[in-house]
Amino acid sequence: MLTFDLKRRSEPIVSPVAKSALLACSIITAFLIGGVLIEILGASPILGYRALLAGAFGSIGGFIDVIVKATPLLLTGLGTAVAFGSGQFNIGSEGQIYMGALVAAWVDLTFQGLPKPILLGLAILGGATGGAAWALIPAALKAFRGVNELIPSLMSNYVAILIIRYLVNGPMQQPDSYMPQTALVPARLPLLSPAPYRLHAGFVLALCMTAAVYILMRRTSLGFGFRAVGASPAAAKYGGVRIRQTVLLVMIISGGLSGLAGANELLGFHYRLIEGFSAGYGFTGILVALLGRLNPVGVAAASFLFSSLSVGANNMQRILKIPSSIAGIIQSIVVLLVLGTQVLLEYRPSVSFSPTRRTVD
Amino acid sequence: MTTMLLMKNITKRFPGVLANDRVSLDVREGEIHALVGENGAGKTTLMNVLYGLYQPDDGQIFVRGREVRICSPRDAISLGIGMIHQHFMLVPAFTVAENVALGLKSSKGIVLEMDSIRRRIEQLSAQYGLSMDSQAQVWQLPVGVQQQAEILKALIRGAEILILDEPTGVLPPQEILRLFATLRSFAAQGFSIIFISHKLKEVMEIGDRITVLRQGRVISTIKATDASVEELARMMVGRDVNFAPQRKKPVLGDAVLRLSNLTVFDDRGVEALKDFSLEMYKGEILGVAGVQGSGQTELAEVLAGLRRCRSGHILLGNRDLTNAAPHTVIEAGLAYVPEDRKRVGTIGTFSVAENSILKSHTRAPFAGKLLLRRRSIAEHARCLVQEYDIRTHGIDVEARTLSGGNLQKLILAREVSRSASVLVAMQPTRGLDIQATEFTHRKLLELRDSGMAVLLISADLDEVLALSGRVAVLYEGRLMDVLPAELANKQSVGLLMAGIGGRRDGGTIEAEEKGHSHLGSTHLRRGAGD
Numbered sequence: 001m002l003t004f005d006l007k008r009r010s011e012p013i014v015s016p017v018a019k020s021a022l023l024a025c026s027i028i029t030a031f032l033i034g035g036v037l038i039e040i041l042g043a044s045p046i047l048g049y050r051a052l053l054a055g056a057f058g059s060i061g062g063f064i065d066v067i068v069k070a071t072p073l074l075l076t077g078l079g080t081a082v083a084f085g086s087g088q089f090n091i092g093s094e095g096q097i098y099m100g101a102l103v104a105a106w107v108d109l110t111f112q113g114l115p116k117p118i119l120l121g122l123a124i125l126g127g128a129t130g131g132a133a134w135a136l137i138p139a140a141l142k143a144f145r146g147v148n149e150l151i152p153s154l155m156s157n158y159v160a161i162l163i164i165r166y167l168v169n170g171p172m173q174q175p176d177s178y179m180p181q182t183a184l185v186p187a188r189l190p191l192l193s194p195a196p197y198r199l200h201a202g203f204v205l206a207l208c209m210t211a212a213v214y215i216l217m218r219r220t221s222l223g224f225g226f227r228a229v230g231a232s233p234a235a236a237k238y239g240g241v242r243i244r245q246t247v248l249l250v251m252i253i254s255g256g257l258s259g260l261a262g263a264n265e266l267l268g269f270h271y272r273l274i275e276g277f278s279a280g281y282g283f284t285g286i287l288v289a290l291l292g293r294l295n296p297v298g299v300a301a302a303s304f305l306f307s308s309l310s311v312g313a314n315n316m317q318r319i320l321k322i323p324s325s326i327a328g329i330i331q332s333i334v335v336l337l338v339l340g341t342q343v344l345l346e347y348r349p350s351v352s353f354s355p356t357r358r359t360v361d
Numbered sequence: 362m363t364t365m366l367l368m369k370n371i372t373k374r375f376p377g378v379l380a381n382d383r384v385s386l387d388v389r390e391g392e393i394h395a396l397v398g399e400n401g402a403g404k405t406t407l408m409n410v411l412y413g414l415y416q417p418d419d420g421q422i423f424v425r426g427r428e429v430r431i432c433s434p435r436d437a438i439s440l441g442i443g444m445i446h447q448h449f450m451l452v453p454a455f456t457v458a459e460n461v462a463l464g465l466k467s468s469k470g471i472v473l474e475m476d477s478i479r480r481r482i483e484q485l486s487a488q489y490g491l492s493m494d495s496q497a498q499v500w501q502l503p504v505g506v507q508q509q510a511e512i513l514k515a516l517i518r519g520a521e522i523l524i525l526d527e528p529t530g531v532l533p534p535q536e537i538l539r540l541f542a543t544l545r546s547f548a549a550q551g552f553s554i555i556f557i558s559h560k561l562k563e564v565m566e567i568g569d570r571i572t573v574l575r576q577g578r579v580i581s582t583i584k585a586t587d588a589s590v591e592e593l594a595r596m597m598v599g600r601d602v603n604f605a606p607q608r609k610k611p612v613l614g615d616a617v618l619r620l621s622n623l624t625v626f627d628d629r630g631v632e633a634l635k636d637f638s639l640e641m642y643k644g645e646i647l648g649v650a651g652v653q654g655s656g657q658t659e660l661a662e663v664l665a666g667l668r669r670c671r672s673g674h675i676l677l678g679n680r681d682l683t684n685a686a687p688h689t690v691i692e693a694g695l696a697y698v699p700e701d702r703k704r705v706g707t708i709g710t711f712s713v714a715e716n717s718i719l720k721s722h723t724r725a726p727f728a729g730k731l732l733l734r735r736r737s738i739a740e741h742a743r744c745l746v747q748e749y750d751i752r753t754h755g756i757d758v759e760a761r762t763l764s765g766g767n768l769q770k771l772i773l774a775r776e777v778s779r780s781a782s783v784l785v786a787m788q789p790t791r792g793l794d795i796q797a798t799e800f801t802h803r804k805l806l807e808l809r810d811s812g813m814a815v816l817l818i819s820a821d822l823d824e825v826l827a828l829s830g831r832v833a834v835l836y837e838g839r840l841m842d843v844l845p846a847e848l849a850n851k852q853s854v855g856l857l858m859a860g861i862g863g864r865r866d867g868g869t870i871e872a873e874e875k876g877h878s879h880l881g882s883t884h885l886r887r888g889a890g891d
Contacts, residue, residue: 238699
């Protein structure tokens, strides 16, 4: 019988060169598989990828698009990374985006009399608070009742999406409009690029958050406790880390980052709350966090890769008539390969032939 | 006697290490061959080569005179080699029969032949005098019986050469005797047994011949009857080892820890510690003996704040720590070396430096208001590494790369560095080699002499007796008695461990029926043998 086997290496591979090579190979392989798919769809992979590259990096407009699309991914990716890295499996980022956007929109529309910069600040803060408050529901269930956070946080997504659907079709709907949307908000994030490009300040905010999350997780005693709970809850408890407090705080920070993503999209891009507000950024953010190996810098790189793939794929669709969903397929394959090949750092694959097994007599 | 197994000049290299250097080992039919050596001496590597987990770089293996190549555990099993790992490979929620069935090929295709497996188990149990209920779920069985299930699993797979890796590490004294009896009956029936251990007394008791490994080489193979503990230790370590007991009559100073009427439940909600009262004094080592599962774990955990007590009080100095949170207990000055070094005592993916401040990561000088002070953390970690001679490739490597002994040194170093007044040490030397054990014992004695109160909870009765000024004995969650060192010996403590005697209910001798008939008699035999 021919068997494929993985044997534990006597020492895991730690060399950064080998790790980077493995990462590069995974990404290249994902693109090769994507190429085969493009071929099957009847187009030339070379032309396809050329169109993809041109779409993402061939023009200023495309590149700005990449940055604008990377921003919410980066923020939700960071939120997920904080949670997962601390052992809290918050998969409610999508809903937290919606609740963040909701509170930001409400603040912005309600306190219109305030000076614009103050209103903007309050709206951003409101966004973070909204996401955090929404994440606090599964967090409290876990901290005080011992409920696993996975299902509550997952379900909270749908509740949030439906609440927003109700609000933009009812109480918060723009007066005199039949569209499922609120009125335009007055205070908005400033644009950083001249018209017609729409690079907004949210990107800078997201970069600041990347640094903040890095410092929080790696340099503060609070982050030390978070990571300890993530790595080994029993050891963390033994080490005196307050578990309940950690669960709550981590979820607040994680939800706050996703809420910030919602505020960002609202105040920098849509300028109003609409039905179907987020294009699945919360869910993609989970992939981004995993691909970035829960490391803030890695998350930034991954969000950039994902967003250039989807912006580029739109161009590919325009030019070659290949469905842009090919980007989603490549994204998924990248994640699968990058995470799957991690096992090779600790295990060595081997193929062996062995005689048949014994049976009961 | 014919040679059953011959390993000839086995060499196995790992990057930077020569794990086995031309190691030769022969095991005869019906022989119990003990393999001893320090951690890292190459015992496990050699056995992994034999079991097909590693391929040797050089050397030959002969089974019943025929040269064989063993590429996988499956090859090893088909050659009649069975391995009983130190950590059992059993599914707790399965019955014994189901565990045996796991991985066996059924002749009826996908239909399980549970009946025939059950019959085989019963037949084999009867043949070797084991009392195995094939329908019992594994988690309900005592460790000793779980081990027997592992052995049966190997036998049903046709094993004739049994490898037992540190089989006594998890067993209480009585169970060890029973295991030895079982092994002897196997040997008498012609099985060959390779017995891996670093407890020298055991090895001399059970082994026919003993092979000593040191730094990947065979130092010697000698008859057990020709061996002495001192000589074996010298061969293992490469120098003389001091075995003299270090216990000292306690100068009973001030009571630092007062436990009164503690009642604690275990994870299943069963009373694990009943009305437990004890006082500990400055500068003493108080040993806690007892059969595994007598409430030791719960005692340690309730002290560390990791488990709640239903009633009773814990006073550390003047501070009431009853049901205090772990961080409060840590602050109050109670150090705790937990039983599970890898899962509780350290965080494997954290660096040595990070682990060195696990309990102080929010406190000066390691942290300011917000930020960690990396320089003082590194300095602290380097200090501990140096003072405790922790073998590591630096303070930034992950703790999981450290050996058990070095991990234990790291934990001990960290706990002691925090100026505590009481140290609770749970199984501090389990699984450690002689040198690390010696080191740990020396440190515990130093701590005692420096005025710390040390609560030493250990399943190793020799250790408890050698170090403790007083010995407290637990039986089914009750404190049987606290004996001063001069009255504590294997017999007196052994009887108390079996629930016989003691001072409870006004000192009357009282034995629970089952404890008396079963455990008690084992103990008397053991006592006679000493």
